[in-house]
Amino acid sequence: MNRHGPTQHARGVRILLKVGITAVALWVATVLFSDIKIEGDDNGRRALTLIGVAVIFGLVNAVIKPIVKTLGCAFYVVTLGLIGLVVNALLLLLTSEIAGRLDLPFHVGGFWAAFWGAIVVGLVSWVLHLVLGGKDDDD
Secondary structure, three states, rough: OOOOOOOOOHHHHHHHHHHHHHHHHHHHHHHHHEEEEEEOHHHHHHHHHHHHHHHHHHHHHHHHHHHHHHOOOHEEEEEEOOHHHHHHHHHHHHHHHHHHOOOOOEOOOHHHHHHHHHHHHHHHHHHHHHHHOOOOOOE
């Protein structure tokens, strides 16, 4: 890293690490909840699908979540941040919809599956970031 900030290489590695962590977290959600499904003929296909869905989920979070947080700031304050759980569930449902439109075999079957799945994805991502040392200076 140079003194002016992270190099392009370091940023690229950090992005790949985040995608990998999100893919693992999504996989854990598919293991724990039968209404969150990933399909594929073999493990390689399912792994590629998880990586694709992780990229979509990251983009959805990067683009839409800040807008929702800004517009719904009062709701975050009034609910002490609990509305964030609902927002994360809706973002996971949106990710499922986008994945379906892109012919990625990933599906979240309803709000409650998305709600609990988003909690698991958040917790697993947090733990993996702690263990792997993922730095979140751009969130």
